[in-house]
Amino acid sequence: MAVYVNGELVLYGFVGDNYWDEGFTDREVLAALAEHGSGNDLPVRLNSGGGYVDAGRAIFNALKLHEGTVTIYVDGIAASSASLIAMAGDKIVMRSGSIMMIHDPATITFGTADDHEVSKQALERMGQSFAETYAARSGQNVDDVRTAMKATTWMTAEEAVEAGYADEADESAAKMVAAFDFRAYANAPSDLTDLSKKRGWTFEASRHAASAAPTSQKETEMADKPKADGTSVDVAQVTAEATAAANERVQAILGSDEAKGREAQAQHLAFKTQMTAEDAIAVLASAPVVEADAGPTDGNPDLAAYEAQRMAAAGQAQPTGQAEGEKPNWTAAIERAGKQRRKGA
Template structure:
């Protein structure tokens, strides 16, 4: 689905990726804003069940930096990371029957107790950052906002206005909520859970679809993949797989274990698990965080790499590469949500 349509920003689907063939990324939003023009007023049509927290924060920052007046219209739902995006509006308008949901960020870790401790610290830091945004918008104190987040609170349009998270509840009827596996939320309305099941919006099913799209399409291709490479030499598939796994583990450890990651754990986690960036490039971005942000176009032109690194640091994350990601990378990231879905089912 296009992000920029008829002069409006249309943010429908998963935040930070295309799942169930719907979604949008911070890179796409930045491109759309450049096309729209910095000084022009902007309508943002929002309908999203959530996604990657750092992508949501990056989009929030991009919209807040827009010089024209930004009006966010919640067409159906703004949950999780999408609720952060909504906060960027100079005014937030919710359709009748639409919903806004606020909760604590979540994630998963594979590794030692120390690895889990690092994830816990990163999530707590991210929750604090998000709570400050909700507090500033609503006028509520941080303690009250943190409790709202921990309770995973769902607001109707009227409730959101009363709580200070929206400005207007209009009479126009809400559209259907966009694709998302609403089963992963503890307090999701029953109708959304039922809709996800009815439409097949489950992470398990989406993972299978992604895996199938990455697999060879014929027996001949399968055979070739298992036995030969382009030069006709024999290939040890098990060894190639083992080498790739070892390389991935080495890359992750290099990023998370670097001195530059200290104090920037949340950003390091994003670079390690949500991008395909080489370890040395990720560490360079973390290291660039200590540099002063350029304050003029001349400085930006003089050192564009440092400027971009600092811009990403300022937004609290690093943007994924514009180049297409391998299907397996999508599968790995989607798997985080699928694991949570399995836990919910087993609870």
């Protein structure tokens, strides 16, 4: 949907991507701000269950740098990274019946104990950064805010005003909450989780659809995963079923006979593409086998090592696809490997 409508910035749906035909990105917001003009006052209508941390922080910074007065109206919900965006408002107005939620960021890491430690440190720094932002806007102590984040705190309009996260609650009725899989969050109100299920706002369905037509690399999500009993644990995957399916696919690819001698390609297919295990194994079967003593070269890149370093550095969530229009790296790697062997023959 359009983010700039009749002089207003309309931020409805998923932060950083387009799920359930609703969403907005930091690039779209920057374009809208340029069209609006930096010196003009800006009304922002916000109704979002959250999304990607990096996009949320970028939008927050863009709004904070806007020279005109920024008034943010929480039309329905401002949860997770959307609540961070709300903190950019010079004035924050909660519609009657609207909701705000703050919590800690989360991600998922593939790799060694050291890789997980790097992600842990990155998440701690992110969480502290967000707590400082919330504290600066609300006037609360940073440590108290961090405690509230770790507990995943949901607030009504009146509670958000009382806690300093908003300036006023007006009498205008809140619009229906934005499409989001609210089951991903700890302590989410039952009416939100029921609505997610009823309306089909599920990440499982969206990711299944995305696997048929891969789009862009997904970023870190601010999300918790519920257990079967309804409680939550601090991990990024929205459901245990999705995690199990992803792990099963990875193990099927890496553990196949076809992966032997083609470990770099297998790692790349497992973690950088959305190919099914069957399709990935078929690709491996047709790829040349790398000699055991062959080290990384320009013609035979160590894609597995590269991927591990990239994920550790970025702190990103589990990859869900390659950039649109990008030629798959494993194809280029196979072509280069073949050319190198032919030259050496």
